[in-house]
Amino acid sequence: MQISSQTSAMSQIWHIVAMIPEGKVCSYGKVADLAGLPGRARYVSRALKMAPGELKLPWHRVINSQGKISFAENTEPFIEQMQRLRSENIVVNRGKIKMAEYEWQPDLATLVLSIPF
């Protein structure tokens, strides 16, 4: 694996995801915005897929803007994500949750000071 500017962008994303607190969720697009990559929601999904397992990122707390799990229903990862969310007291119905109730509201000051430039 090559350390490059791309890796840097991914690490930005990883830092953001790592900050999502238990019992809360954040959309791919929002993570991208917070990481300074507007319009790059798809890149967030790639970054999560490429993330080393040792980082133990709370990847299950990242869902799409419609409040739904993005893995196809009944697939192994879909089921795991749903179980992980429920284990944090998040109500999930048909892979969908109520965004208004669980969306993470990041504190900008903490955010800025937590991310390396």
Added chain:
DNA sequence: TAATTGACGTTTA
């Protein structure tokens, strides 16, 4: 080198 693929989002119908 070129084409396809996605753990997505917004706009439009």
Added chain:
DNA sequence: ATAAACGCCAATT
């Protein structure tokens, strides 16, 4: 509420 049509672009094929 649902769905299609775009836009996006690194990684994969």
